[in-house]
Amino acid sequence: MADTRLIQGRYRLLDLIGRGGMGEVWRARDESLGRRVAVKCLKPVGPQHDESFTRVLRERFRREARVAAALQHRGVTVVHDFGEHDGVLYLVMELLEGRNLSQLLEDNKAHPLDVADVVDIAEQVAWALAYTHDQGIVHRDLKPANIMRLTDGTVKICDFGIARLGQDIGFSSRLTGTGIAMGTPHYMSPEQIGGDHVDHRSDLYSLGCVLYEIATGVPPFDLDDAWAVLVGHRDTQPRPPRVHRPELPEFFDRVVLDLLAKTPEERPADAKDLAHRLTAARASGSVAVPLPAPALRPPAGRPEQPPSRAPRLPSWTRGMTTGHKASGTWALASAPPDHAAGLTGEWTTGAGPRAAPAAPAALRPERHTPSPEVLAVLTSRHDAGLSLGRLGRWNEAGEVHRAVAAERERALGPDHPDTLASHYEVGFTLSRTGRAAEALREFDRVAEGRERTMGPDHPETLAARQETAYVLGQLGRHEEAHQVYADVLASRERTMGPEHPDTLRCRHNLAFNLGRLGRLEDSYRMAHEVATARTRVLGATHPDTLVTRYEVAYALGRLGRWTEALQTYRDVARARARALGADHPDTLAARYEIGISLGRLGRSAEALELYRDLVDDRTRVQGPADPETLRARHGLGVNLGRLARWEEALAEARDVCAIRERVLGPDHPDTLVSRREIAVGLGWLGRWADALAVYRQVAEARERVLGADHPDALAGRHDEAHCLEQLGRGAEAVELYRRVADLRRRGGARSH
Incomplete structure (x- = not known):
């Protein structure tokens, strides 16, 4: 792009003012109108990229650029033009003189902004959101880096449409070869985290997070662990801002806490209502009344968190990194240019995604060191693969990780930690798609490489060995799996302690494997011990605790202790419904096992009613042909037979078998179970x-x-x-x- 200098014969590029994961931003001159502008150029999408992805990118870019160009308000960055030039998508915007809120906090060494400035920013952003929400537009990625304060004091929201473009592509199209990854969770609303419907009130929650941070110097949930941040958003009430900073006005304290309400219904009705509240409060001359200092105040940047209720978090949140928040040490060593051009923090600082660590010297004496840009792109593509995995799109995730693993191996060497991390993810996707033998080879390779470079007791080495044990179990090699689990457990207990979460995870897996070896009493005893320890360490309704209690119930059932199993499954189902939601797959799985237990206890009429409800819920949530829906229908048919309603049971078995044969194949174990149930019904009918x-x-x-x-x-x-x-x-x-x-x-x- 720098070589062309002139776009569409009109926009002359003058100098580069920002670079990020999706491309570059240039200061430019509009030759037709003689004005300075900013031009954002998305990276070229040439033949090396997936064609369907390229089509999606271009179409969504045009759609969202039209949305952004239609917004005309003093509080929103103006988009002048957009198009495509020599295969490069570009967006022409007003060139802004100022700093975004993330930079202002950095300039202030992570100290909060002046109270008057905070309230002024809040009021201006509220009016800008009121306008955009009236147009039916939701930003979805409001954060300090997307809010600019110009040199004349005007506040502008940036990247409307473009933020949504990144989100849409990242979550609904193939990401092979892209640099798009999931963003920071510090400003995500609870409904965004849970994958629920998002409307204008999600923007209000994100604004509450932004205002909390610029007013106190820390986000409402300032933790290094992403899981804890997400749990905080979903389940923990934030400490009032005035606890951190007593001079804040009382009305501002109330406004921020209202914005941070857990459900959209509890927040202000709309941004216009919020703007009127702020304007009225400023006009009344409200002043702060200092609060007495708390007896035990947490260190700055690490507010004390009250015990959370169990997190209602979906599977994609596991392993998520916290990302950049506004305050921190991630800015460039040299100050970025003042002309921010309405960009996100990633653009304005040039920071981009987290760069991969440089290879140790011993690994690269003969190797050309790749550029930071190459490493950053590979890291971003790796993160995109993780995002696909969190959404359960394992085949696509595997494609991404295999490509990144090959490129990292060429650039960094086979034993570099980043190369091994990519191969680890390849193994993980293989194990989740039923290719256990291939997964075993990948995990063996990763474990050997990590042992050479990191040592046998390094947590990353142990993680790879633990996955090796898991896929050995998938292959039915439970004796070998038991030995690996036992070795990993001994190392984890020695290096991390007996109640470290990773140690407990290994003990859980060992308990599961003991059951597959037929050592039922040992399996039950160890699972019970792990559940007790996880309750103590993580809480009674943490998802990991509930997984182990589920395993306790399974062991009880195999021991014939069905009354105890039934009660345990019921406890787990209730806790999961509260923590994860009634329609979460884990909640539905526990309900299925309740039905199994009722049937084993001869209470088939109750089991039948339970399965009818479960079939309805599975069909609504997952569809009529989903394997879990069919499993629930199979349970319904079995209990019809137990009640001697054999004509109905036979009809149900035939229907389920036909769908399973079409969806899973004629020789799939579940299909054969259904076919056997047909034979059982025929026999009972003579x-x-x-x-x-x-x-x-x-x-x-x-x-x-x-x-x-x-x-x-x-x-x-x-x-x-x-x-x-x-x-x-x-x-x-x-x-x-x-x-x-x-x-x-x-x-x-x-x-x-």
Whole structure:
């Protein structure tokens, strides 16, 4: 772009004033009108990028640029023009003289701004939001870096439409080869975190976070751990700003706390209402009344957090980094230019995404050191893969991580921590898509590389070894998995302590694996110990605690202690409904197990009603053909049979089997379970000849897929023999029983 200097024969680029993950920003001159402007250029999208992604990017850029260009208000950055030039998308904006709020805090060494300035900024932003919300536009990424204070005192909101463009692309299109990653959680509303509907009141919450930070010097939830930040937004009441800074006006304290209400309904009705409150308060000359200093005041930047209720957080939040907040040490060593051009903090500081650490000297004596820009792009692409994984889009995430792993290996070497981190994520996506053998090879490679470069007891090494154990379990190699888990646990206990969350996670996995080895009492005892420890360390309703309590219930069921299992599952389901929501998959999974327990206790009428409700909820949330919806329908059919309603049970089994065959395939284990349920229904209706044909289909498929001596294949042949017996074909039945018994003996001898 720098070589062309002239865009569309009109905009002459003068000098670069910012660079970020999506491109560059230039100070430019509009030759037609003779005025200075800022030109934001998105990175070229050439043939190396995915064509469908390129189409999505261009279409959404044009759509959002039109949105931004339609906004005309003194509190919103003016967009003059947009288009495409030589494959580069560009946006022409007014050139602003001033600093964004993030920079102002940096200039002030992370100290809060003057009270008068804070209130003035709040009022101006409120009026600007009132205008944009009236146009039906929600910003969705309001933060200090997106709010400019000009040299004349005017406050402007920046990146309307462009912020949404980044979010839309990041969450709804393929990210292979892109530099777009999930942003900071410090200013996200609870509904954004939960993936719920977002409207103008989400902007009001984000504004509350911004005002809290510029007034106190810290965000409302200033923690290094992203999980804790997100939990804070969802479940913890923020400390009033005046606790940090007593000279703040009382009305301002109330305004900020109203904006930070957990539900949209509790916040101000709209930005116009907020603006009127601020204007009226300023006109009345309200002044602060200092509060007495609290007896125990937390250190600056680390407010004490009251115990949170259990977090209602979706799976994509796990592993999320905190990102940049306004105050910190991430600014460039040299001050950025004053002409910020209405850009985000990433643009104005030139900081961009977190750069990967440089390779240790021992790893790069003969290697050309890649540029910081290359490392930053690879880091951003890595983060994009993580975002896809959090959304459950494992195949796409795997594509991204494989490409980044190959490029990092070329640029940094095979044992560089960043290269190994990419291979770790490749293994993770493989294990989540059923490719356990390939995942095992990746995790073995990562564990060996990390042990060489970091040592055997480094947390990253242990994490890779723990995933190795997990995929060994997926492959049915539970004895090997047990040994790896035991070794990792010993190292974690020695280096981290017995109640470190990572130690407890390893003990949880070991308890799970003990159950798969048939050591049920040991599995139950260890799971119970882990649940008790997690309750003490994390809280009774933390998702990890509930996962372990779920495992306790499973172990109780396998021990035949169904009454205790039922009560535990019910406790878990109630806690998950409160913490995660009634429709969260984990909540629905616990309800499914309640049905299993009721059936085992002979309470099939209750189980039937539970499954009817669960099928309705699964269908509404996940769709009629989702495997979990079909699992609930299978449970419903089984309990119809237990109530001797066999015609209905047979119809349900046939319907579920047909959908499973279409969705999962004819030989999938779930399909075969449904086919067997058809045979059971036929048998109970006295149609033994028809049942025999279906039982044989199941047995043959299981032998073909699993092997003749697999327990499920043997169970299928046992069903077939029983059917022969019912048909009076005793000699054939006896011969088949003998063959099954012989295969079981041989299989047992091999296992020892």
